[in-house]
Amino acid sequence: MARYSGRSGAVYMSTVGSGVATAVAALTNWSLDMSTDMVETTAFQDSNKQYVACVRDISGSLSGIWDDTSDTLYDATQSSDGVKMYLYPSTLVPTKYWYGTAFVDMSIDVGFGDAVKVGGNFKAAGDWGQM
Numbered sequence: 001m002a003r004y005s006g007r008s009g010a011v012y013m014s015t016v017g018s019g020v021a022t023a024v025a026a027l028t029n030w031s032l033d034m035s036t037d038m039v040e041t042t043a044f045q046d047s048n049k050q051y052v053a054c055v056r057d058i059s060g061s062l063s064g065i066w067d068d069t070s071d072t073l074y075d076a077t078q079s080s081d082g083v084k085m086y087l088y089p090s091t092l093v094p095t096k097y098w099y100g101t102a103f104v105d106m107s108i109d110v111g112f113g114d115a116v117k118v119g120g121n122f123k124a125a126g127d128w129g130q131m
Contacts, residue, residue: 004090011062011088013072017081017101017125024072026118027064030087032098034058034128058100058124060087066108066116073120076104082125100128 011030012021038051062073076083082101089096102122109117 002093004092006089008090008092009088010091012084012086013076013104014084015072015075016079017083019084021084021086022072024062024064025070026067027062029063030060032058032060032087056128058102058128059122061119061121063117063119066118073104073106073118077106077120079104085122095131098128098130100124101126 006029009027009030011024011027013024014021035057037054037057039054040049041052042049082103085100085102085104087098088094101124103125104120104122106118106120109119
């Protein structure tokens with residue numbers, strides 16, 4: 001089993017659902033949350049609460065440094081049908097990644113004496129998988 005630094009991570013994203021995904025410039029962090037909704041099924045005389053798994057709730061976040069040559073993240077927020085996303089923990093292992101369609105939002109943070117930062121969140125707009 002190999003281990004990797006996040007230095008080689010990458011996010012590829014289209015700007016519309018039918019578009020071609022390209023690398024999002026200057027990102028420094030991404031996270032993916034694949035929590036599963038649980039439905040309580042506790043009945044009389046059970047000794048503890050019990051649950052059954054329902055569906056996954058795919059969401060995550062992105063952050064990095066603003067790059068004035070790329071509007072990909074901003075353009076993705078305008079898509080009414082979601083965007084294609086590919087999340088790579090390391091481009092050194094290009095066959096391992098998570099993918100799916102998502103709705104994206106974006107923020108920008110400008111502070112005196114600091115790099116201009118961008119960020120965003122996403123939620124699944126369709127099925128997600130892992131390669």
